Amino acid sequence: MKKSKAGTIFAICIGIFMFGYLLVTGIADLVNTKDLYDVNINGCFEVLTVEHSINGIIPTGKDHYYIGFTGGKNKAYLIKAPASWYKKNFYAEDGDCITPPGPRFTALAKRVDSYEVREALNEKFAEVDPDRFVVGPEYCLVTNYKILALAKIFLIVGLVLMIVVAKFMSDKQKDFKGIWGKILLVLFIIWCFSFLKVII
Numbered sequence: 001m002k003k004s005k006a007g008t009i010f011a012i013c014i015g016i017f018m019f020g021y022l023l024v025t026g027i028a029d030l031v032n033t034k035d036l037y038d039v040n041i042n043g044c045f046e047v048l049t050v051e052h053s054i055n056g057i058i059p060t061g062k063d064h065y066y067i068g069f070t071g072g073k074n075k076a077y078l079i080k081a082p083a084s085w086y087k088k089n090f091y092a093e094d095g096d097c098i099t100p101p102g103p104r105f106t107a108l109a110k111r112v113d114s115y116e117v118r119e120a121l122n123e124k125f126a127e128v129d130p131d132r133f134v135v136g137p138e139y140c141l142v143t144n145y146k147i148l149a150l151a152k153i154f155l156i157v158g159l160v161l162m163i164v165v166a167k168f169m170s171d172k173q174k175d176f177k178g179i180w181g182k183i184l185l186v187l188f189i190i191w192c193f194s195f196l197k198v199i200i
Contacts, residue, residue: 039141
């Protein structure tokens with residue numbers, strides 16, 4: 001009985017942490033206006049691709065980092081964006097914009113969290129004058145910040161729904177080993193993968 005209660009308390013604590021993290025970071029990104037940049041990029045090159053996985057076995061996604069130039073390459077930005085964004089706006093061969101004068105977009109400046117990624121980027125930019133970076137070489141412009149923030153909000157909704165369903169099944173003394181328990185388990189696994197994809 002004590003082990004069961006301890007497990008329940010631990011699960012509740014984990015749930016509260018996930019709920020709080022997703023809520024705070026999601027809303028913070030949506031309401032943050034001081035770190036927003038409206039930029040027009042004339043040329044862009046991919047400089048680093050970071051692959052994420054669980055124990056090096058199960059892939060959870062990729063991060064693509066680019067260096068974008070504006071004003072005749074006088075100013076530079078480190079950009080974090082999906083591969084589809086680059087393919088839509090730039091030629092892979094030379095980095096020139098497909099439709100001059102290049103895409104104009106609003107992105108959120110965020111510090112690159114991973115020390116290893118920052119070091120790898122610093123090596124890539126060793127020959128680039130740091131003064132050319134408008135935001136700074138350790139900060140990147142996240143082009144899809146709104147999508148990521150909204151995804152966190154939807155994850156909160158999904159977490160709450162799973163908790164409600166689990167509580168309902170418990171109150172009705174439903175067998176968690178039955179079909180609904182298995183469905184709930186599958187949904188939880190999908191939720192965990194989505195959580196990792198959003199936060200990593």
